[in-house]
Amino acid sequence: MLDERIRRHLMEAEPSELxxxxxxxxxxxxxxxxxxxxxxxxxxxxxxxxxTALSAPGPSRNAAFPRWMRWRNFGLATGLAxxxxxxxxxxSPDVQLPADDSASVPLTATLEVESDRRFAVFATNNPDxxxxxxxxxxxx
Amino acid sequence: xxxxxLLAAFALLLPVVAEGxxxxxxxxxxxTSQRQLLDYRNLSVQEPPANIxxxxxxxxxxxxxxxxxxxxxxxxxxxxxxxFRGYRLAFTSVLNASPEERYGGRGGVPVPLNRAEAHxxxxxTDQQGRPYVVAAAITVVDGDVRASVVLQDDSAERRGAxxxxxxxxxxxxKTVVLGSTRTDATSGALILAxxxxxxx
Numbered sequence: 001m002l003d004e005r006i007r008r009h010l011m012e013a014e015p016s017e018l019x020x021x022x023x024x025x026x027x028x029x030x031x032x033x034x035x036x037x038x039x040x041x042x043x044x045x046x047x048x049x050x051x052t053a054l055s056a057p058g059p060s061r062n063a064a065f066p067r068w069m070r071w072r073n074f075g076l077a078t079g080l081a082x083x084x085x086x087x088x089x090x091x092s093p094d095v096q097l098p099a100d101d102s103a104s105v106p107l108t109a110t111l112e113v114e115s116d117r118r119f120a121v122f123a124t125n126n127p128d129x130x131x132x133x134x135x136x137x138x139x140x
Numbered sequence: 141x142x143x144x145x146l147l148a149a150f151a152l153l154l155p156v157v158a159e160g161x162x163x164x165x166x167x168x169x170x171x172t173s174q175r176q177l178l179d180y181r182n183l184s185v186q187e188p189p190a191n192i193x194x195x196x197x198x199x200x201x202x203x204x205x206x207x208x209x210x211x212x213x214x215x216x217x218x219x220x221x222x223x224f225r226g227y228r229l230a231f232t233s234v235l236n237a238s239p240e241e242r243y244g245g246r247g248g249v250p251v252p253l254n255r256a257e258a259h260x261x262x263x264x265t266d267q268q269g270r271p272y273v274v275a276a277a278i279t280v281v282d283g284d285v286r287a288s289v290v291l292q293d294d295s296a297e298r299r300g301a302x303x304x305x306x307x308x309x310x311x312x313x314k315t316v317v318l319g320s321t322r323t324d325a326t327s328g329a330l331i332l333a334x335x336x337x338x339x340x
Contacts, residue, residue: 021206024295036278068142069282075147083326106303107311107314107315107316110311111308111309111316112286112308112309113306113307113308113309114306114307114308116305117305117306119306120207124217124220124221125216125217125220126213126216126217127212127315128313128314128315129214129217129315130314130315130316130317131217131221131317131319132306132308132317132318132319133172133216133319133320134304134305134306134319135320136320136321
């Protein structure tokens with residue numbers, strides 16, 4: 001099990017850090033610690049899957065979600081990445097989201113989803129709303 | 141003889157009556173006899189909500205330009221993530237579920253399982269006349285409310301096909317938005333927003 005602080009850093013990390021690139025503390029940890037590296041690679045794998053699913057064939061989808069927006073969406077890069085990672089973490093039984101001590105806990109922090117289909121949970125700016133996207137097998 | 145039997149019966153009943161009064165004095169008595177008995181046995185029971193109001197908004201994505209104020213908050217968040225051209229409210233369904241407590245048996249005494257269940261469903265037609273069935277199987281376990289939500293196609297060609305299916309925990313006043321791209325010939329996506337409100 002990963003330390004809570006490391007999990008939080010992983011959630012907020014850029015993909016390059018998850019790949020162990022650069023000189024940040026987290027990148028060094030990814031290079032050094034096999035457990036952290038495994039978790040980072042799981043997250044990277046999930047991000048790639050989500051990336052593929054969201055840019056799946058279909059004119060509406062390609063128009064709906066251009067590649068540059070996915071991680072740089074209106075300055076929400078961290079938020080969206082965190083949302084994606086949150087989804088991946090929620091999908092994984094071994095990793096828990098860090099608890100939120102604030103009075104208004106976002107719904108995504110407590111949301112538990114089960115589905116026969118693969119899914120992603122997106123955090124939103126509205127703490128009362130969470131978005132769960134269900135993927136079909138061919139979207140993977 | 142009759143007096144002796146009466147005395148014996150009174151002696152047997154007395155402790156129960158006395159303990160029942162004690163419970164009442166502590167303000168722990170519940171409105172039903174089952175509750176009284178369970179309280180007497182010091183079994184804690186977490187009451188499920190008396191009613192759970194579920195509001196389903198089925199939203200069709202893409203190709204629509206009008207904004208519907210009823211789904212404005214959800215659409216605002218969808219627009220931050222996806223770039224479908226527009227979102228249209230296909231239907232609204234409000235269903236009330238009253239979870240019923242489940243009891244197990246132990247020596248003839250009903251024992252609460254701290255579990256309550258309810259099931260609601262409705263057949264509904266969108267503005268194009270396409271029929272759907274929206275359903276939710278609700279379970280309340282130790283106070284946690286969970287719903288298995290299903291949206292099915294109810295058209296003659298694809299009757300029973302699950303368009304959206306997921307199990308989520310519900311929080312009163314919050315909205316879980318379940319979305320999926322269409323798998324039939326139509327483009328765009330179907331999005332089912334589920335808002336729950338618990339009445340104590």
